[in-house]
Amino acid sequence: MRSSSVPINELAEACSRSADAAEWEEFLERCAPVAALVASRVARLWTGAAPPAVVDDLVQDAFLKLCEQERRILREFQPHNEDSFLGLLRVVTASVANDYFRRMYSEKRGGKVVTLALDSEVPASAGRVQSAQRMVLFSEFDRILRSATGATAERDRTVFWLYYLQGLTAEEIAALPGLELTAKGVESALRRMAAWLRNEIAPRTPAERHEPAGETS
Numbered sequence: 001m002r003s004s005s006v007p008i009n010e011l012a013e014a015c016s017r018s019a020d021a022a023e024w025e026e027f028l029e030r031c032a033p034v035a036a037l038v039a040s041r042v043a044r045l046w047t048g049a050a051p052p053a054v055v056d057d058l059v060q061d062a063f064l065k066l067c068e069q070e071r072r073i074l075r076e077f078q079p080h081n082e083d084s085f086l087g088l089l090r091v092v093t094a095s096v097a098n099d100y101f102r103r104m105y106s107e108k109r110g111g112k113v114v115t116l117a118l119d120s121e122v123p124a125s126a127g128r129v130q131s132a133q134r135m136v137l138f139s140e141f142d143r144i145l146r147s148a149t150g151a152t153a154e155r156d157r158t159v160f161w162l163y164y165l166q167g168l169t170a171e172e173i174a175a176l177p178g179l180e181l182t183a184k185g186v187e188s189a190l191r192r193m194a195a196w197l198r199n200e201i202a203p204r205t206p207a208e209r210h211e212p213a214g215e216t217s
Contacts, residue, residue, distance in 0.1 A: 012027065081175060084175075144197060163190055
C-alpha cells in the first residue's frame with residue numbers, strides 16, 4: 001500500500017489497525033501541519049502568542065490522544081466526505097489545546113472565579129481584553145460550559161469552541177463527523193449557548209439560573 005497515494009480518510013483507517021512505519025510516517029507528515037495550525041490558533045487566542053515549543057507539545061498530545069485506548073478514535077472514525085478525518089483532527093487538537101490552557105491557567109490562579117459580563121457578541125468581548133484577561137475569560141467560559149447538563153451539552157460545547165476559537169463556519173462544523181447537525185442547527189446551538197453564557201455570567205442567584213434550551217438539528 002503506497003500511503004502517499006491514499007486519501008487521508010483511508011490512511012487514517014489503515015493506521016488504526018497497522019503499525020507499518022511508512023504508513024505512520026506519511027500519516028504524521030500529512031496531519032501534523034493541520035494540528036499545528038489549530039494548536040497555534042488556540043494558543044494565540046488564550047495567550048496572545050504561539051511559542052513553537054508549546055505548539056509542538058500540543059501537536060504531540062493530540063496524536064497521543066488519537067492513540068489512546070488502542071487507537072480507539074481512529075478505529076471508530078466514520079468518514080462522511082473525502083477530508084472528514086482532517087475535521088476530526090481539528091476537533092481533537094482544539095480539545096487537547098483548550099484543556100491544556102484551561103488547566104494551566106486554573107493552576108496559576110488557584111481556582112479563583114472571575115465574573116465577567118458578556119456583550120451581545122462573545123468574540124467581540126474577548127477581542128478587547130488583554131492576554132491575561134483573555135485567559136480568564138476563556139477559562140471562565142469553559143468552566144461554565146462544562147457545568148451544562150443534558151444530552152447535547154458536550155456536543156454544544158464542542159460546537160461553541162469550534163466556532164469562537166477555531167473560526168469554522170456553521171457549514172464547516174455541520175460537515176464534521178459525529179455532530180449530526182445541519183448548518184441551521186449549528187447556528188441555533190451557538191445562539192442558545194451564547195445566550196445561556198450571558199445569563200450564567202450575569203449577577204444572579206443560583207435559583208434564577210437555568211440549563212440551555214433543548215437541541216435543534
